[in-house]
Amino acid sequence: DIQMTQSPSSLSASVGDRITITCRASQNIKNFLNWYQQKPGKAPNLLIYAASGLQSGVPPRFSGSGSGTDFTLTISGLRPEDFATYYCQESFSTPWTFGQGTKVEMK
């Protein structure tokens, strides 16, 4: 199985900040990497597919980049509704696996 490692596990930030979350795969997954946002008590929500594709309805302050083994999710101009946990997920081969999550908290 492919192992996905996110960093940091948590971060504190302020409204308006630009933040970056990284995700590393244990092997080359090309661009088969998705990002999700999860708020407490809710199901995750797709933000980015295929490493850099912005899901319909997701604000453009969210962006993704990377290929191979190293990927990033960037939020440019953090808004109050962005405080949540973020997960990466590989879709290169089953079983699909997720990173352990990055919790973005208010400073």
Added chain:
Amino acid sequence: QLQLQESGPGLVKPSETLSLTCTVFGGSISSNNYYWGWIRQPPGKGLEWIGSIYYTGDTFYNRSLKSRVTISVDVSKNQFSLKLNAVTAADTAMYFCVREIYYDIVASYHIADWGQGALVSVSS
């Protein structure tokens, strides 16, 4: 807009079988390029993909659970189901049913839709 709704018992005894059904509203389960799956999340922890099924009945399972898991589909009812047998306390989790989409333009899969989740506790 597509909606997914999980249903089933919220409490299962150890060694028994966990059974959940997901009903699909607002779309056909028989659509091409859609796979129907289950993902679980233990309280306070991360996400684990259990498996998925195509409307033809082709299944894909997480090998860590494969010996205990069965996913089936009922096209006439627009539903798919999860059975997990011989459960233990480690199977206590929120269980989400999901729609996985194969986006052929980028040759990529992603999980586009999620149910609200069903909390299943394993306890005697």
